Amino acid sequence: MVIFQDIQEVEEWLKPISYAQLWDALEPYAVFTLADRDHCDGLIERGEVRQDTILEVLKGMARNAIRSNFNLDFRRYETLARQSTKSLH
Numbered sequence: 773m774v775i776f777q778d779i780q781e782v783e784e785w786l787k788p789i790s791y792a793q794l795w796d797a798l799e800p801y802a803v804f805t806l807a808d809r810d811h812c813d814g815l816i817e818r819g820e821v822r823q824d825t826i827l828e829v830l831k832g833m834a835r836n837a838i839r840s841n842f843n844l845d846f847r848r849y850e851t852l853a854r855q856s857t858k859s860l861h
Contacts, residue, residue, distance in 0.1 A: 775801040778847040783840050786831045789811060791823050803837045804830070 776782050789797050795809055812830065815821040839843065 775841060776838065776844055779835065779839050780847045782835050782844065786834060789831070791827045791830075794827065794834070798830050798834055801834070801838055801841065803834045 776785070788792075795804070798804060812826050814844055816823050816826060
């Protein structure tokens with residue numbers, strides 16, 4: 773199970789994952805049920821929705837669920853000016 777520090781880490785982790793890999797990767801996070809997978813597989817098999825479209829939606833739903841479950845925020849970058857105010861010099 774991957775521990776995320778911010779939303780961008782979740783997005784970076786999800787980006788290369790394929791449709792087939794998604795279900796196993798998300799299992800520890802309990803984002804989707806077996807019924808969800810059966811539903812999505814059925815949509816693809818019947819040709820109602822393209823796999824890449826479903827994958828994109830599932831990744832968005834997973835990102836939101838993980839963000840909510842772990843109370844994640846966007847990555848914060850400190851400017852050089854802000855970093856220098858923390859300096860002991």
